[in-house]
Amino acid sequence: MTLTKADLVQKIYQTHNLTKAQATSIVETFLKISKDCLANGEDLLISGFGKFNIKDKNARRGRNPQTGKELILTARKVVTFKPSGILRDRVNGMQQ
Amino acid sequence: MNKSELIEAIAQQENLPHREASSITNTILETMIDTLATGESIEIRGFGSFVIKEYEAYQGRNPKTGDKIEVPPKRLPFFKVGKELKERVNKGS
Numbered sequence: 772m773t774l775t776k777a778d779l780v781q782k783i784y785q786t787h788n789l790t791k792a793q794a795t796s797i798v799e800t801f802l803k804i805s806k807d808c809l810a811n812g813e814d815l816l817i818s819g820f821g822k823f824n825i826k827d828k829n830a831r832r833g834r835n836p837q838t839g840k841e842l843i844l845t846a847r848k849v850v851t852f853k854p855s856g857i858l859r860d861r862v863n864g865m866q867q
Numbered sequence: 868m869n870k871s872e873l874i875e876a877i878a879q880q881e882n883l884p885h886r887e888a889s890s891i892t893n894t895i896l897e898t899m900i901d902t903l904a905t906g907e908s909i910e911i912r913g914f915g916s917f918v919i920k921e922y923e924a925y926q927g928r929n930p931k932t933g934d935k936i937e938v939p940p941k942r943l944p945f946f947k948v949g950k951e952l953k954e955r956v957n958k959g960s
Contacts, residue, residue, distance in 0.1 A: 774902040774909040782898045783891050797881050797891055802914055804876045808868040810955035816869045820896050823946075825956060848956050850915070852946030861904040862919060862942050 776802075809850055821854040903944050913951040920945050 776798060784794040805823075808815050815823040826849050833844040854862070868876075870892070878888035899917070902909055909917040919942050927938045948956070 772907055774899065774907060776911055779895055779898060783894050786894050787887070787891055793881075797877065797883075797888075798895065800877055800880050801873075801892065801895060802911065804868075804873060804880070806914060806952050806955065808873075809952060810958075812956075813868055815873070817873070817896065818870050820900065821944075821946075850946075850948040850952065850956055852917075852944075854944045858900055858903065858944060861900055862906075862944055864904075 812848065817855075819855055819857045821852055821858055824851050824853070825849070826851055906942070911949070913949050915949040915952060916947050918945050918947070919943070 779798050780791070780794045783789065783797065784791055787794070789797070805815055809823055809825060812825050814825060817823075828847050828849055830846040831844050832841060834841055874885065874889045874892050877883070877892060878885045881888065883891075899909055903917060903919060906919050908919065922941050922943065924940045925938050927936055928934065929936055
């Protein structure tokens with residue numbers, strides 16, 4: 772089963788004294804602040820989870836894999852994620 | 868931005884005591900970690916998705932000494948940025 776936004780809302784609704792509407796609003800705010808931070812080109816560091824970095828990519832020659840035509844890929848910014856040691860350990864079955 | 872700044876921003880926007888915002892943020896993150904720990908994925912529209920990739924054992928080398936070493940099988944979380952976030956980051960807004 773894939774975890775979705777609705778599952779996160781449900782979880783904090785169950786564990787905190789909040790209405791469903793408040794829980795939904797908080798999850799949206801959590802995501803909005805995270806996205807705004809990255810959209811501004813700022814890295815997001817969440818200790819115990821991982822860090823999201825913004826990387827600048829230079830323009831380069833590429834190819835359309837379907838047609839084989841060459842094209843120029845323009846310079847762009849991308850988001851990369853590096854999991855923290857805690858998250859890596861948990862994913863590999865090590866308990867904290 | 869780091870985790871405490873994120874918590875502070877949530878507390879302000881949602882009019883929550885700092886302690887409550889901190890507790891809720893931790894619940895969100897722990898729920899995400901628990902999900903990935905069981906090998907399941909996360910999909911958050913507009914933000915991105917996390918999947919677990921499985922790696923087989925392989926023979927590697929210590930880059931410093933050149934010694935052969937057995938690398939055990941492992942699992943790693945991977946993040947794929949969502950369409951909305953990808954476009955916003957690239958536009959810088």
